[in-house]
Amino acid sequence: MSYNLAPKLEDPIHALVVDDSEDDAYLLKAELGQRGVVIDYRRVDNPLDMAAALTDDTWDLVISDHNMPGFDALGAYEVLKHSGRDIPFIIHSGHIADELATSAMYDGVHDVIEKGRYERLVPVIERELRGAEARRAARQADDRIQRLANFDKLTGLPNQHMFCERVSAWLDEAAERGRSARGALLTVDIDRFLRVNASFGWEAGNEVLRQVSLRLDEVLNADVILARLGGNAFGVFVPGIGERASAEVFARWIMKAFEAPFVKDGIELFLTPSIGISLVPTDGTQIYDLLMHAETASAKAKQGGGNAYRFYDRAMNTASAERVALEADLRHAVERSELFLEFQPVMDAASGRIVSAEALVRWNHPRLGRIPPDRFISIADESGLIVDIGEWVMREAARCCRLWHQAGFTDMHVSINVSAIQFAQPKLLETVRDTLRQTRLRAESLMLEITESSLMQDAESTAGMLRALHNMGVRISVDDFGTGYSSLSYLKRFPIDVIKIDQSFVRDLTTDEEDAAIVRAIIALAHSMRRSTIAEGVESEAQVEILRREHCEFFQGYYFGKPMQYSLLLERLEAQQGAG
Numbered sequence: 001m002s003y004n005l006a007p008k009l010e011d012p013i014h015a016l017v018v019d020d021s022e023d024d025a026y027l028l029k030a031e032l033g034q035r036g037v038v039i040d041y042r043r044v045d046n047p048l049d050m051a052a053a054l055t056d057d058t059w060d061l062v063i064s065d066h067n068m069p070g071f072d073a074l075g076a077y078e079v080l081k082h083s084g085r086d087i088p089f090i091i092h093s094g095h096i097a098d099e100l101a102t103s104a105m106y107d108g109v110h111d112v113i114e115k116g117r118y119e120r121l122v123p124v125i126e127r128e129l130r131g132a133e134a135r136r137a138a139r140q141a142d143d144r145i146q147r148l149a150n151f152d153k154l155t156g157l158p159n160q161h162m163f164c165e166r167v168s169a170w171l172d173e174a175a176e177r178g179r180s181a182r183g184a185l186l187t188v189d190i191d192r193f194l195r196v197n198a199s200f201g202w203e204a205g206n207e208v209l210r211q212v213s214l215r216l217d218e219v220l221n222a223d224v225i226l227a228r229l230g231g232n233a234f235g236v237f238v239p240g241i242g243e244r245a246s247a248e249v250f251a252r253w254i255m256k257a258f259e260a261p262f263v264k265d266g267i268e269l270f271l272t273p274s275i276g277i278s279l280v281p282t283d284g285t286q287i288y289d290l291l292m293h294a295e296t297a298s299a300k301a302k303q304g305g306g307n308a309y310r311f312y313d314r315a316m317n318t319a320s321a322e323r324v325a326l327e328a329d330l331r332h333a334v335e336r337s338e339l340f341l342e343f344q345p346v347m348d349a350a351s352g353r354i355v356s357a358e359a360l361v362r363w364n365h366p367r368l369g370r371i372p373p374d375r376f377i378s379i380a381d382e383s384g385l386i387v388d389i390g391e392w393v394m395r396e397a398a399r400c401c402r403l404w405h406q407a408g409f410t411d412m413h414v415s416i417n418v419s420a421i422q423f424a425q426p427k428l429l430e431t432v433r434d435t436l437r438q439t440r441l442r443a444e445s446l447m448l449e450i451t452e453s454s455l456m457q458d459a460e461s462t463a464g465m466l467r468a469l470h471n472m473g474v475r476i477s478v479d480d481f482g483t484g485y486s487s488l489s490y491l492k493r494f495p496i497d498v499i500k501i502d503q504s505f506v507r508d509l510t511t512d513e514e515d516a517a518i519v520r521a522i523i524a525l526a527h528s529m530r531r532s533t534i535a536e537g538v539e540s541e542a543q544v545e546i547l548r549r550e551h552c553e554f555f556q557g558y559y560f561g562k563p564m565q566y567s568l569l570l571e572r573l574e575a576q577q578g579a580g
Contacts, residue, residue, distance in 0.1 A: 012040045013129070016053055016087075018064035018076045020045040024115075028063065028092070031118045037125060046071055047079050054083040060129060065115070066093035074100075077109055086135060088128035092121060134528060137521070144518060152228040153514065154206055155213035160235065163227035167237045168287045170225075171280070182242030183280040185235070187294040188216070188254055191272045191306035193232040204264045205232075208271065215257040220250070233298075235291070242279055244311060251275050251309040272307035274298050283312050327379050329365065334392050338364050341396050342563035343414070345572065346534060347555045349548055353576055356413040358449070358556065359397035360563050361389065381419060390422040391431050398439040398446060400566045405445070409573050415447035415477065420454040424461075429468050436472075443473030447498065451479050455494065463494060470495040477534070481522060491529055499526045503537020503557070510542045523550045 017025045025043045032039055042057070044050045045068055053059075062080060066073040073091045080089055091104060094115035101112040110131075111124045150162040158166065167185070174181035190212065197205040209232065216226055216234060225237040238250050254275060261268035276298030278290045293312040301310040333339050343357035363371045380386040394416055401414035422428060436443055448469065455462050455478065466476055477498035478491075491499070501522055505515045519535070526533045535547050538557030547555065561572070 012038045013060045013125070014058065015039045015041040015061045015063055016050070016059045017041045017043045018045065018050060018062065018068075018071075018073070019043055020065065020068040020071075024065065032122065032125075035118060035122050037122055045069075047075060050076060050079045051083065054080065054085055054087075059085075059087050060132070061125065062087050062089045063092050064089065066091055066096040073109075074104060074107075077104070077107070081108070086132065088125075088132050090121070090124060090128065137524065140521075144514075144521065155210055155228050157213050157217075157234075158225070158227040160227060160229045163225060163229065163235045163237070164287045164291070166225050167290070170237070170239055171285060171287065175285075181280050181285060182240060184238045184241050184247040184250065185278050185280070185290040185294045186238070186247070186251060186254065186309075187229065187276045187291070187298045188234040188236065189274045189276075189298045189302060190232040191274055191302060193271070196269060196271075200264065200267065200269075204267075204269075207264045208262050208269060211262050212257075212271075216254065219253045219257045224250075233295075235294075242282070244279070247277050247279060247311075248309070251277060255307070255309065274301035274306045275309035276301060276312065277309060278312040326371075326376065327383050327385070330363070330376055330379060330383070330385055333363055333365075334388060336366075338366065339389065339392065340364065340565075341393065341400065342565055343400070343569045344556060344563040345561045345569060346413075346415075347560050349551075349553055349555060354560075354569075354573060355411060355554070356415060356447070357401075357569060358415045358417075358563075359393060359400070360417075361393050381421060384421065386419045387422050387425060387427075390416075390419060391435075393417075394431060394435050395439065398435050398441045401445055402439045402441045403566070404570065404573065405441075407570060407573075408577070412573070413445050413447055413475075415449050417449045417479065418454070420451065423450055423454045423465065426465075428465065429472075432469065432472065432474060444475060447475040447477055449477045449479040449500065452481065466494050466496070491525070491531065496531060498532045498534055498554075500534045500536055500556075501552070506535050506537045506543060506547075506557070507539075509546055510540070516546065519547070519552075520550050523552050527551065 017028065019025045019028075022043060025041060029039050029041055039061075042053055044053050062076070064073040064076045073093060073096070077089050080087060088110045089108075090110055091101070091112040092115055093112070096104075096112060104112060110128050113121045113124060150159060151157065152159045170183070171181050190208075193205065193208075196208055209228070212234065213226075213228060216236070220226055220236065221238075223239060225235075225239075227235045229235045236250065236254070238247070241247060241250075255273060258271055258273050261270050263269070276294040276296065278284065278293035278297065280290065283293045284290045296316045297310040297312040300316055301308045304310075340362050342360050342362055344360060345354040346356035346358065347353065348355045361373065361377075363373075363376050365371050377386070380389050397414045397416050401412060404412040418428070432446070432448075435441070436446065469476060475497045476495065477500055478496055479500050480502045481499045499522065501519055505518050505522075508515045509519055510516075523533050532553045534554040534556055535543075535552050536556050538544060538547070538555045538559045540559060543557075544555060544559065564572075
């Protein structure tokens with residue numbers, strides 16, 4: 001598959017020509033012009049003029065002679081590197097030793113062409129322009145994804161990920177300087193916000209959230225960290241204060257911001273906040289402890305009728321008794337055979353056939369019935385039970401995939417989610433190896449789905465683990481791509497086979513141009529790095545059409561099937577085979 005990323009060669013190319021001969025520069029322009037390459041050039045022949053030209057203008061290409069009085073191509077390349085500009089640099093010279101040319105290319109020079117060999121120079125120019133444009137597209141996509149990963153699209157405020165990073169950085173800096181960290185973390189939850197959405201529509205709710213963010217930004221000091229945590233919740237961190245009286249001042253300022261009505265289409269909406277407050281160091285010195293405690297206090301304020309603020313108190317944790325009981329039951333869920341798997345099909349875009357399935361763990365509690373995954377997975381993560389559960393899921397998923405193969409569907413693959421805790425354990429390699437041996441499943445039929453945040457916890461350890469898995473033949477996919485770190489550099493460093501485009505981008509693909517642009521960028525970047533893509537959360541034919549047009553290889557979502565038990569998926573495979 002090819003992508004026409006570069007400007008057409010019949011368009012003028014803005015070239016910086018480094019040459020001490022005006023005649024040679026003019027001849028270069030004329031010879032390239034005869035071959036369909038039009039250049040608009042500026043000639044320089046010394047470091048100062050070249051540096052000034054790089055500062056004053058933008059350039060598609062640098063073409064440099066080698067031997068010039070007091071200046072050569074290697075010196076010119078150093079000037080380019082010092083400028084920080086990413087511009088293709090081609091040496092076009094009649095006098096340069098082979099060893100020197102090879103050394104220059106190792107250093108980063110894009111190519112060395114003998115002077116006068118214009119038939120070779122033209123395809124090199126074409127290649128390098130395409131490469132430069134691809135790099136620019138990658139940087140733009142990286143910037144866009146980074147912003148989406150760190151900032152809330154609706155309000156423009158930092159999101160929870162960025163909020164936690166900034167507060168953590170402040171806490172770490174305070175600890176490094178040896179001073180006692182003092183601060184207050186407040187969570188602001190809008191009371192009865194769902195009524196706004198239900199009565200006036202989602203756009204009215206979005207407009208209220210935008211207005212709330214503007215008001216909070218106006219009433220808070222510049223050194224305060226403000227973020228939208230998600231939904232109708234905002235986070236505020238005030239560094240340097242640790243007393244209740246000072247924190248109360250900020251809480252009252254926030255409540256005062258809600259006194260005036262919010263207006264949407266001439267309708268006045270009167271809303272109130274529930275504010276929870278945790279203090280540093282009284283209630284913790286780690287961001288997630290502080291955030292959890294503030295949210296607990298906010299929930300207490302809301303339970304009391306809202307329009308109030310509450311400080312965190314340890315007694316508030318008594319409500320977690322149910323959570324403790326669930327953890328105790330979860331410890332026995334595997335041995336009591338209460339866990340089971342469901343499989344969501346993954347479709348091949350070209351053939352429209354099921355080629356894989358994602359294994360999803362479910363819990364049928366003997367007393368409480370079926371418990372939603374988002375209720376017990378977090379407990380498993382925090383308690384460490386996720387390691388044992390993850391091992392069971394891997395064995396059971398591999399066993400089911402092997403049964404599909406024995407039923408004649410030998411091309412089927414299965415993917416499983418690997419938690420950050422499980423991925424961080426060296427035992428994972430042993431677990432994968434034992435699973436493949438015990439189930440006799442081919443390694444290439446198993447794919448491990450790992451989140452971006454897991455990959456970036458320890459880059460060196462991650463690289464070693466992924467290489468070991470890759471050498472075993474197991475395939476690796478990045479789950480929820482674009483919602484975490486989204487550093488495109490790891491796609492190059494790590495042996496990754498598949499990128500899963502997060503459903504948050506796919507959901508509004510047909511109505512949100514920014515999401516559509518992100519999806520296009522992710523697919524193009526994946527293809528340029530020879531990775532496949534799976535779009536998650538596909539729910540409509542319109543989404544399918546757009547994704548097919550962008551050459552996404554695989555689809556997963558309710559449009560093709562909800563998670564189902566092994567036997568039902570087997571029936572789908574048999575029906576698919578019967579249909580030819």
